[in-house]
Amino acid sequence: MNNVKIKSKNLNVYYGEKQALFDVNLDLNEKEVTALIGPSGCGKSTFIRCINRMNDVIDICKVSGNIEIDGVEINDKNLDVVSLRERVGMVFQKPNPFPKSIYDNISYGPKIHGKGETKSELDEIVENSLKKAALWEEVKDRLDEPGTGLSGGQQQRLCIARAISVNPEVILMDEPCSALDPIATAKIEELIDELKKTYTIVIVTHSMAQAVRVSQKTGFFHLGKLIEVGKTEKIFKNPDNKMTQDYITGRFG
Amino acid sequence: MSNEHTVKSYEEELRYLIDSVIKMGSLTESQLVDSMDAVIKVDKDSIDKIIKSDDEINKFRSKIDTQIMTLLVKRAPMAIDLRETISSLKISQDLERIGDLSKSNAKKVKPLPLDLPEELLGNLKRLGDLVIKQLNDVLDSYVNKNYDKAKEVWEKDEQVDDLTYIAMESVIDFLSKDKKNLDFSTHLIFATKNLERAGDHITNIAESICFLIKGEYLKGSRPKGKVIQQ
Numbered sequence: 001m002n003n004v005k006i007k008s009k010n011l012n013v014y015y016g017e018k019q020a021l022f023d024v025n026l027d028l029n030e031k032e033v034t035a036l037i038g039p040s041g042c043g044k045s046t047f048i049r050c051i052n053r054m055n056d057v058i059d060i061c062k063v064s065g066n067i068e069i070d071g072v073e074i075n076d077k078n079l080d081v082v083s084l085r086e087r088v089g090m091v092f093q094k095p096n097p098f099p100k101s102i103y104d105n106i107s108y109g110p111k112i113h114g115k116g117e118t119k120s121e122l123d124e125i126v127e128n129s130l131k132k133a134a135l136w137e138e139v140k141d142r143l144d145e146p147g148t149g150l151s152g153g154q155q156q157r158l159c160i161a162r163a164i165s166v167n168p169e170v171i172l173m174d175e176p177c178s179a180l181d182p183i184a185t186a187k188i189e190e191l192i193d194e195l196k197k198t199y200t201i202v203i204v205t206h207s208m209a210q211a212v213r214v215s216q217k218t219g220f221f222h223l224g225k226l227i228e229v230g231k232t233e234k235i236f237k238n239p240d241n242k243m244t245q246d247y248i249t250g251r252f253g
Numbered sequence: 254m255s256n257e258h259t260v261k262s263y264e265e266e267l268r269y270l271i272d273s274v275i276k277m278g279s280l281t282e283s284q285l286v287d288s289m290d291a292v293i294k295v296d297k298d299s300i301d302k303i304i305k306s307d308d309e310i311n312k313f314r315s316k317i318d319t320q321i322m323t324l325l326v327k328r329a330p331m332a333i334d335l336r337e338t339i340s341s342l343k344i345s346q347d348l349e350r351i352g353d354l355s356k357s358n359a360k361k362v363k364p365l366p367l368d369l370p371e372e373l374l375g376n377l378k379r380l381g382d383l384v385i386k387q388l389n390d391v392l393d394s395y396v397n398k399n400y401d402k403a404k405e406v407w408e409k410d411e412q413v414d415d416l417t418y419i420a421m422e423s424v425i426d427f428l429s430k431d432k433k434n435l436d437f438s439t440h441l442i443f444a445t446k447n448l449e450r451a452g453d454h455i456t457n458i459a460e461s462i463c464f465l466i467k468g469e470y471l472k473g474s475r476p477k478g479k480v481i482q483q
Contacts, residue, residue, distance in 0.1 A: 209329050236331050238468025248331040250258050 005030035005170065005200040006051060011065035013046050013055065013224075020046045022224045023065070028217075033192060033201045035215035035232065037208065039252065042221040044204045048172045051202065052088035053081050069170070086113050089163030093175040095155030097147030097162070102139050105147040105158055106130065109166040125165055132198075133161035134191050153184020160191065164199075171195065173203040177210065189214050208248055212236050220244045263328050267337060270320045274341050274348075277313035278392040281348045281355070284310065285388060285451065288355040289381035291362045292444055293374055303359035310352035317345040340465040344395065347454040347461075351388065354447040354454075361440040376423045377445065380416040384448050387413065387455045391462065400466045407459040407475055413452035414478025420445045 006028040013021040021043045028034045036044040046055070053074065055061040067074050074084055086109075097105050106126045107116065116122035126143070130136040135157040139150070147158050156176060163171055173192075177185040192201060192214045205211050211218050212232060219229040220241070228241040239245045246252050258264040284306045291299045321342050324330060330338050387406055394402035424445060428438035456475060463471050 208331055237335060239332055245332045246256065249334045250260055250263060250328075251256050252259060 002029040002032050004028070005069065006202075007066075007068045007071075008047070008050070009066040009068070011047070011050060011063070011067060013043070013050060013064075014062045015058065016060040020224050021050075024226045026219055026226055026229060028200060028202055030200050031196055031198070032217060033196050033203060033215040034217045034219065035211035036202065036204045036219050036221060037206070037211050037247070038221035038227075039247065040206075043224040044219075044221045045174050046224075047221070048090075048174060048202050048204055051170065051172055052085050052090055054090065056081060082113075086166045087168050088170040088172060089166065089168040090172040091156070091159050091163055091174070091176045094179050095152060095159050097150070097155050097158050099146065099148055101144045102130075102147050102150070102158060103143040105162050106165045109162060113166050115166065129161040129165040130158075132164050132195070133157045134187060134194070135161055151184070153180050153187060156180060156184065156188060157191065160188070160195075164195075168199065170200045170202070173201065175204055175206060178206065185210070208236065220247060222247070266320070266324055266328070267330075267334060270317065270324060270341050271337065273313060273317050273320060274344055275392070275396055277310060277317065277345055277348050278388075278395065280306065280310055280313065281352050282385070282388050282392065284352055284355045286385055288359040289378070289385060289448075291359055292365075293378050293381070295362060295365045295367050295369065297362055300359050300362055304356055307352050307356040310349060314345050314349040317341060336465045336468060340461040343461045344458050347457045351451045351454045354451045358444045358447050361444045364437050364440055366437060370427060373420075373423045373427050373441070376416070376420040377441070377448075380413070380420045380445065380448050383413055383416055384452050384455070387452060391455050391458045394459070395462050398462075398466055400463055403459040403462040403466070404471065407456050407463070407471060410452050410456045411476040411478040413449060417445060417449040417452075418479040420448075 004027045008024050008026045011021055011024040012019065024043075024047060026047070036047060038044050049055050050063060050067055051069075051074075055063060063075060069087070098108060100108070103126055106129050107122045110116040110122060110125050116125045127136060130139060135154060138154060147155065150158060160171070160176075177188050180188065189210065192203065195201060203214060215232045217229065218232040218235040220227045220235065220239075220243070222243055228235065228239055228244045230240070235244060236248060239248065258267075284303060287299060287306070288303050290296065291303060321338055324338055328334070387409060390402060391406045393399070394406065421442065424438055424441045428434050460471055
């Protein structure tokens with residue numbers, strides 16, 4: 001078992017009056033993939049959005065409890081959110097490249113974070129990031145073309161490359177394959193497997209099969225509560241909790 | 254299973270698979286009873302019927318295989334459904350093997366004389382009755398998802414070993430009395446051994462049922478009775 005990278009303790013999240021997360025205690029291990037599953041609205045996306053404080057942008061959102069990364073509390077008001085998001089990258093459900101060239105999509109992050117001061121340094125970051133995202137071979141001859149001109153699967157890998165470009169420690173993925181076809185999905189999954197050697201990955205997915213394929217640990221959320229968490233193999237073969245079983249076998253509701 | 258799947262057709266497919274295994278089990282049990290009966294009564298007229306019933310069992314096995322493959326592809330079963338699917342596959346394999354052994358025993362009736370000694374038949378019958386009871390109990394534990402009962406069957410195989418030993422000894426004793434007995438005694442030795450092997454398949458089924466119910470295999474090695482050195 002790897003070291004704990006992210007630790008949530010009694011995490012509660014409210015959107016106005018509505019409580020979205022209830023006392024979530026969850027440890028995420030370093031250089032491992034953790035999958036979060038559960039029905040829509042169960043709080044799994046809310047949870048990952050806490051890890052890079054994306055919920056800060058929602059006015060009515062209130063967070064209590066703790067989230068520690070490497071033992072350091074990230075909900076601290078004095079913490080620099082920009083540098084937190086440099087360490088914790090995010091990939092969303094729909095690929096959302098900037099309306100810029102492939103090159104600019106990747107170089108944008110390093111530039112604003114003060115990395116890659118010279119053109120050759122930036123070139124190197126762009127090449128490495130695209131290579132790590134398994135996209136380099138497909139785009140190396142058209143780096144000046146718009147990122148939005150790529151196929152869906154390529155755009156998603158571009159977004160992963162963009163996340164990687166600032167050299168994060170954690171990558172959050174919110175249903176990264178739900179808009180992709182099976183081949184593009186397979187490529188992303190293979191990429192996740194490769195990326196976990198370097199990064200701590202948290203993935204929200206509605207596909208059970210995907211959770212089984214890509215993750216080492218799985219957490220099941222329901223109505224804002226973390227119902228069960230454990231080794232992925234155990235969760236899908238023989239979960240302890242009846243609600244987990246009912247959900248993964250399609251007996252819910 | 255406590256409550257039903259949201260997708261009704263999935264529920265039906267799984268139910269249909271389990272029903273197929275239960276039907277295959279009851280067919281295998283009748284065939285075992287018939288073949289045992291044929292051996293004890295040296296009833297040569299029933300041989301063909303028993304051999305034919307094995308075809309039925311084999312057909313069930315292929316049908317169950319197809320059902321399982323469809324389920325795996327269509328539904329990608331998880332947790333209890335996955336265990337249910339996998340254990341159906343394993344149980345149907347063991348049932349088919351038991352069917353083969355019953356058929357093999359039925360074939361051995363042909364060369365047997367009608368005047369076999371009572372004691373020998375008695376020992377063989379006791380073994381046969383126990384194996385039949387074991388099969389009945391294990392199928393019962395499958396239908397009722399009864400972990401304790403399946404485990405009991407698993408442990409009781411020790412008695413099958415013991416009765417096999419006794420039956421073997423009486424066949425060997427019979428054989429040593431007169432060399433003329435050599436030919437059909439060999440068949441009786443095989444028939445006895447077949448029953449013991451059927452017992453082993455029944456313990457496999459018990460293991461599959463325990464896995465199905467609790468999600469883990471029975472730990473340790475099961476108790477063993479006396480065995481004839483081979």
